[in-house]
Amino acid sequence: MCCRLLLLLLLLSGITSCSGDSELTVLLQLKSSMIGTAGGGSNGLSDWKDSSSSHCSFSGVTCDEDGEVVSLDVSYQNLTGSLPPEIGILSSLVNLAVAGNGLTGTIPLEMANLTSLKLLNLSNNGFSGEFPGEIVRSMTQLEVLDVYNNNLTGQLPDGIATNLVNLKHLHLGGNYFSGEIPESYSEFPKLEYLALSGNSLSGQVPASLARLKKLRELYLGYFNTFSGGIPPEFGLLTELQVLDMATCNLTGELPASLGRLSNLCACFLQMNHLTGNIPTEFSMLSDLSMLDLSLNNLTGGIPESFSQLKNMTLLNLFVNSLGGRIPKSIGDMPNLRLFQIWQNNFTSELPENLGRNGKLEVVDVSFNRLTGTVPENLCQGMKLKSLVLMNNLFSGPIPEQLGGCESLRRIRIQSNFLNGTIPAGIFNLPELTLVDMTQNEFSGELPKEMSGKILGMLALSGNSITGRIPAATGNLQNLQILSLDRNRFNNQLPEEIFNLRSLSKINISGNNIDGGIPPEISNCTSLISLDFSRNNLSGEIPRGMDQLKDLNHLDLSENQLTGGVPSEMQYMSSLTSLNLSGNKLSGRVPNSGQLLMFDESSYAGNSGLCFSYNGTCSSQKAKANAIENAGHKTTTCFSTLKLVIIVLSLCYQLVQCW
């Protein structure tokens, strides 16, 4: 410390009347330090050279009429060195910005000499050590101090407020500061922006911060772990527009006094341990656009008077213990775009007018106890992207209008009591990727036309849908998951389904499908899981199943399949689960390759099947029924131990390596 001050004095004493020359020297020293060991590389300081032209023309450098450097902005110049003590020599500096580089090391104490600074921006670097509060105490002109996103540790700098009478913007967030917020931070007379978020701060949030009369934005959340709650005094911060105290361990209730913040636009208090009700006084927040109280332990209901919140665009109340009915007036909010209240105890109906404002984009009311019908006009503005109603008690049909909602991307309405026919248009929506209507009371038939180009998942299990599975399902080119199980589908399986290149999982079990399994099934090479069980399928298991190299799970049980077990199934190298039970298969079960993995439970209830290992295949008839694949002999002996290690060519390899 002493040595560095001495160095500074020496350097300062080196300043002669030719201040311009020594400033050039300083800038070149700065360049060398800031570039660091990375060497030349690509950085914006390539024009900082010791030549005849003035240092005032260096990029990022601005001088005053006396040729002294007043502004230095080398932000985002790919500098990975450090800030040297020589910075303190540029005592005329008004603006100093080195943001967005990879600068490391500590903040030099010599910066205390920069008493004319109005703006100091060290953000988005890797500065470490403590923030030396003493350097700013003499920067009485300072208006902006930004050290966001560095590696600073220790306590927040204290005793700086009374000197920094002009400070408007203070950002100490995104570091590793610990300890408490100093009470003295309530004394900045002109502070408009205070961010301490993303640190390791603890202790109580000082109520005295309410004295910051001009404060417009306050960020205290994210990774801080405060004790206590939101000071009710914060209701006095009448200029406040943004209050962000999310994810910082707050307890206690929402102060009613916050209702006085008539300029409040965004209020983020999610992911804390807040309890109690949402104060009705919040309805007075006429400018409020975004309110997020999610992931707390709030109880009670949404105040009826929330209808007054004409500017509300985002309302997030999910994962709380809220209940009661959703006020009808929520449906009248003219600007509501995102409405997420999932995982609460809300009852009764959704507001009838929800969506009539033409702006609704996301609705998630899942995991409540909502009843009644789906409001008709949810997609009035063609902006609805996500409709999530799952796990409620909704009844009635899906409104036809949703079949024309071209903005829809996700429909998740499973586990309700919805009925009627699914609007045909849904299967043509251009943006739709996921449809889950599992476990409802849908009936009627699926449409004959389907063109949803990017639909990836179609899940309609557990309904009462009838008719044939449309061949048009084969037009859903991006379909990966098709779940039609436990419905009343009849007629035959359309072979067009097996043209789907991306289809990985198909489940049509528990229906009345008859006819045979189309041989085209072996073209569907992305298949991982296939369940056709519990239908009326007849005919034989198609040849070529070994082309389904990725098939893991195959269930054809409880059908009327005849013929034998094709021996090529032994080459289905990914098969880990096989169920052919409850059919009319006959002949010898091949007992080699992958089929060695499966015991008799995979084949139970097929009286005509016989097994080599227990002698049931001794009869002539059994041999005649056995299917043999042309090029392969059936094995007649095999390991009886459970454990099988296949070492096919390893011995060969070992020999080659040695």
Added chain:
Amino acid sequence: MAATAASALSLWSLFFAALALPAAFGNSEGDALYTLRRSLSDPDNVLQSWDPTLVNPCTWFHITCNQDNRVTRVDLGNSNLSGHLVPELGKLEHLQYLELYKNNLHGTIPAELGNLKNLISLDLYNNNITGTIPSSLGKLKSLVFLRINDNQLTGPIPRELGGVSSLKVVFEHNPRLEGPELLGLASYDTNCS
């Protein structure tokens, strides 16, 4: 300057809000899978649906969950992926099937996979995986399939694998893998015709 910093910060707050959400549920499973996504190169956009702002990964394609929204299957075989595995995969405690075969994965098999106590199938075959087979895989008492053939694995086959009674191991075409014999496991598939 202050204004742009302010609006940048509001954006960051919303970003943090979105990031913070999955963590609340201890949705470490989504985070772990997203860490995998970030270490993979995915030219066919197979992982396009892997949206980390969703509450859990259960609606991501190629992911299967159980009733409790815990991941049971990762199906990414034959997906033109390159890059490497990540130790975070070991956090998927209910994972039963890890299917990453026929890609272009390099790097090593993380020892953390030994934490996947429900794993039934580990298929890494046909990749470019190097290093040794971690002995921690011997902890996987439910493992039935360990298919690691056609890689560049080296070193010995851990004897700990002998303690997994249901195990079927396939590891040919790893030219530098040593010693196929596992103590206590005797049988070879013979063609006695």
